[in-house]
Amino acid sequence: MYEPKGHYAPHYDHLFAHSDPEQRDWWMKHFGNRIATFLLILEKAERGGATVFPLLGRNGVTVQPNIGDALFWFNADATDERERSSLHGACPITAGRKVAATIWVRTIGQELLLPCPTGDSRSYLFEQTFL
Ligand SMILES: O=C(O)CCC(=O)C(=O)O
Ligand SMILES: [Fe+2]
Numbered sequence: 001m002y003e004p005k006g007h008y009a010p011h012y013d014h015l016f017a018h019s020d021p022e023q024r025d026w027w028m029k030h031f032g033n034r035i036a037t038f039l040l041i042l043e044k045a046e047r048g049g050a051t052v053f054p055l056l057g058r059n060g061v062t063v064q065p066n067i068g069d070a071l072f073w074f075n076a077d078a079t080d081e082r083e084r085s086s087l088h089g090a091c092p093i094t095a096g097r098k099v100a101a102t103i104w105v106r107t108i109g110q111e112l113l114l115p116c117p118t119g120d121s122r123s124y125l126f127e128q129t130f131l
Contacts, residue, residue, distance in 0.1 A: 001043075001097060001098070001099045001100075002045070002049060002090060002093045002097060002098040002099075002100075003093065003097050004093050004094065004095065004096075004097070005092055005093065006090075006092065006093050006097075006098070007089070007090055007091060007092040007093070008089050008090035009089050010052075010054060010087050010088060010089035011087070011088070011089060012075065012082060012086060012087055013034045013037045013075045013086070013088075013104055014033055014034050014035075014075035014076045014082045014083070014086065015028065015033055015034060017033055027106070030108065031106035031107070031108045031109070032080070032106045032107030032108040033075075033076060033080055033106065033107050034075050034076075034104040034105065034106060035074065035075060035076050035080070035105055035106065035107045035110060036072065036073065036074045036075060036076075036104075036105040037071075037072070037073055037075060037102060037103070037104055037105070038070060038071075038072050038102070038103040038105060039051065039070060039071040039072075039100055039101070039102050039103075040068075040069075040070045040100060040101045040102075040103075041065045041066065041067055041068065041069050041070070041071075041098070041099075041100050042067065042099040042100060042101060043067060043096075043097060043098060043099035043100075044065070044066055044067050044096075044098060045093045045094075045095065045096040045097060045098040046095035046096030047093070047094040047095040047096065048091050048092050048093045048094040048095065048098075049064075049090060049091060049092075049093045049096075049098040050062045050063060050064040050090070050091045051063045051064075051065070051071060051088060051089075051090055051091075052088060052089055052090075052091055053073075053085065053086070053087065053088045054087060054088075054089075055084060055085040055087045056085045062091075073086060073088075074086065076107075080107055
């Protein structure tokens with residue numbers, strides 16, 4: 001929930017995985033990294049609160065969803081490498097409040113839902129999927 005002046009500074013949902021698998025946290029060990037994000041808007045601010053992807057496209061992409069809308073995006077490609085352009089944040093609220101529910105989709109358990117990439121090429125690049 002965001003109240004006036006509330007915001008979420010630009011960040012990646014995809015986390016840095018410790019190089020030693022034993023050192024990774026419980027979530028990372030059992031469910032893997034956050035391959036995708038599902039963001040459901042439950043309450044929309046009167047002003048402000050857009051979700052912004054500053055590195056997406058030429059000038060960034062700003063999304064101002066309505067109540068009941070959901071945003072879904074990938075944070076990593078099929079090789080679990082972070083998508084640089086998945087950087088995002090929530091703009092400050094200037095009037096009203098925003099309530100949203102986030103589901104971070106983890107990699108483990110999703111393996112059979114997308115066909116595996118063939119050869120050395122990276123498939124399912126964020127840009128290819130969304131632009
Ligand atoms: O509220 C938003 O627009 C962004 C939320 C977000 O980045 C997150 O939950 O990871
Ligand atoms: Fe996020």
